[in-house]
Amino acid sequence: MEQVHQAGIQWAEHDLAGRSVFIEQAMRMLGVSKRTVYYRIQKGRLRTIRVRGGSQRVLIQSIRDLVATDKQRTAPSQASIGDRSVVSSPSVSCR
Numbered sequence: 001m002e003q004v005h006q007a008g009i010q011w012a013e014h015d016l017a018g019r020s021v022f023i024e025q026a027m028r029m030l031g032v033s034k035r036t037v038y039y040r041i042q043k044g045r046l047r048t049i050r051v052r053g054g055s056q057r058v059l060i061q062s063i064r065d066l067v068a069t070d071k072q073r074t075a076p077s078q079a080s081i082g083d084r085s086v087v088s089s090p091s092v093s094c095r
Contacts (some may be wrong), residue, residue, distance in 0.1 A: 012069055020058060020060060021060060023038070
């Protein structure tokens with residue numbers, strides 16, 4: 001099976017063909033626990049669909065969006081890299 005690498009996630013070719021994955025697949029793709037996947041669904045960070053029989057599947061595009069958002073959130077900004085000014089406190093003299 002051919003693997004596709006995008007945004008630090010290995011996407012199996014058969015996953016790209018569909019538009020959703022099982023909760024367990026989403027866990028493995030994101031490298032998080034099942035509880036974390038459900039928490040992110042509850043918070044609206046992952047979108048799901050219900051299939052016949054009632055099971056829930058995570059939309060692949062929402063996984064991609066989450067990874068992209070997390071990458072932007074954790075990337076250091078240029079201001080924090082280039083401007084590392086030190087805050088000085090007023091000097092105190094003892095007499």
